[in-house]
Amino acid sequence: xxxxxxxxxxxxxxxxxxxxxxxxxxxxxxxxxxxxxxxxxxxxxxxxxxxxxxxxxxxxxxxxxxxxxxxxxxxxxxxxxxxxxxxxxxxxxxxxxxxxxxxxxxxxxxxxxxxxxxxxxxxxxxxxxxxxxxxxxxxxxxxxxxxxxxxxxxxxxxxxxxxxxxxxxxxxxxxxxxxxxxxxxxxxxxxxxxxxxxxxxxxxxxxxxxxxxxxxxxxxxxxxxxxxxxxxxxxxxxxxxxxxxxxxxxxxxxxxxxxxxxxxxxxxxxxxxxxxxxxxxxxxxxxxxxxxxxxxxxxx
Numbered sequence: 001x002x003x004x005x006x007x008x009x010x011x012x013x014x015x016x017x018x019x020x021x022x023x024x025x026x027x028x029x030x031x032x033x034x035x036x037x038x039x040x041x042x043x044x045x046x047x048x049x050x051x052x053x054x055x056x057x058x059x060x061x062x063x064x065x066x067x068x069x070x071x072x073x074x075x076x077x078x079x080x081x082x083x084x085x086x087x088x089x090x091x092x093x094x095x096x097x098x099x100x101x102x103x104x105x106x107x108x109x110x111x112x113x114x115x116x117x118x119x120x121x122x123x124x125x126x127x128x129x130x131x132x133x134x135x136x137x138x139x140x141x142x143x144x145x146x147x148x149x150x151x152x153x154x155x156x157x158x159x160x161x162x163x164x165x166x167x168x169x170x171x172x173x174x175x176x177x178x179x180x181x182x183x184x185x186x187x188x189x190x191x192x193x194x195x196x197x198x199x200x201x202x203x204x205x206x207x208x209x210x211x212x213x214x215x216x217x218x219x220x221x222x223x224x225x226x227x228x229x230x231x232x233x234x235x236x237x238x239x240x241x242x243x244x245x246x247x248x249x250x251x252x253x254x255x256x257x258x259x260x261x262x263x264x265x266x267x268x269x270x271x272x273x274x275x276x277x278x279x280x281x282x283x284x285x286x287x288x289x290x291x292x293x294x295x296x297x298x299x300x
Contacts, residue, residue: 045071046185047122051103051169052132054078056250057195059086060268061129064276066094072184073122077103077114105132105165108172115172124180126187127279128173130166130194134158135213143210154212162216166194167223174238181237189237191282193275194224196242196290203299221290221300228288239287243278245271246293266293 048065052058053076062076074097078084081100091098099121103114118125134157136142141157144150170192177190198204200217221242228240247264248271274293290298 045069045073046126046183047073047075047118047124047180048127048129049075049077049118049125049173050129050131051077051105051166052130053100054080054084054087056131057245057248057268057272058129058131059090060272061131061276062087062098063090064269064272065127066090066097068276073097073099075099075101075114075118075122075125077101079104103169105169106160108168111169111172115176118173118176123176124183125173125176126180126182126185126190128170128177128190128192129279130169130192132161132165133195133197134161141212143213145209147211150211155215158212158216159219162213163219163223166220167227170194170224170227170240177238178236186280187282189239189282189284191279192224192227192238192240193279194220194240194242196220196224196244198244198292198298201290201298201300225288225300232287239282239284241278241282241286241288242290243275244290244292244298245275 046069050058050061050065053062058076058078062074065072065074076084076087076090076098078087078100079102081087081102084100087098087100091100099117101114101117102110104110134141137157141154142149144154177192180190182188182190197213197217199210199214200221202218205214224240224242231238231240246266248266248268250268271293274295278291278293278295290300292298
């Protein structure tokens with residue numbers, strides 16, 4: 001079990017503290033990366049967290065990360081680990097390389113508890129993928145086709161799940177990502193990848209409708225962009241990207257698949273492979289950008 005050195009605990013509980021070089025309060029080029037690698041005893045491979053991992057795209061992220069990186073570790077989180085059949089199957093196959101933790105993005109102390117568990121076992125993170133989202137719930141939430149169908153409860157629910165939740169996860173994993181940077185991975189920085197959607201683009205909105213879902217994804221975009229600016233200003237070894245997976249054959253899209261053009265309904269395997277390629281090749285200059293599955297930037 002990897003444990004975080006006691007002299008780094010202050011940083012873990014105060015992520016806004018700067019990473020300093022040689023006792024100086026002046027940042028130097030790549031200071032953050034050198035500081036981390038000299039103080040943390042790195043294990044084999046990167047440590048990745050996938051939030052919302054019990055099914056669909058999240059589960060596929062876990063599977064492909066485990067297959068792609070022989071020495072890497074994956075922390076998979078979901079609301080009900082005991083009911084996560086797919087994750088349990090992967091655990092049997094990959095053993096201790098996969099940890100399954102309980103995390104409900106609408107209950108902040110479960111996020112805090114997950115962060116503490118990762119800190120105690122690994123001490124750092126190199127990748128955080130937020131995949132959880134909500135579009136429709138039978139008898140509770142239906143994408144609106146007209147302003148007359150907009151309800152306060154729908155707006156608040158989608159905002160809480162699609163925007164607030166992922167940002168709180170980033171907040172609590174921030175110190176772990178700051179310590180991890182790109183060490184143990186093929187990148188120079190840690191990556192926060194938040195799954196958004198093209199319908200969250202204001203500039204791309206020509207059809208209207210889906211008021212709650214659209215606006216919640218737009219909010220996620222703005223929050224992620226704002227965080228990316230802060231990371232850059234603090235010279236933290238972290239970048240944030242927003243990813244549109246395309247229309248993927250999952251439970252989320254199933255009620256709306258009949259209007260998808262031929263060839264545009266992707267499998268989970270195809271979409272996640274494309275998204276992981278973007279993540280793997282992410283550079284400092286990609287911080288705060290919004291990418292589609294094919295690597296093309298999407299207008300805000």
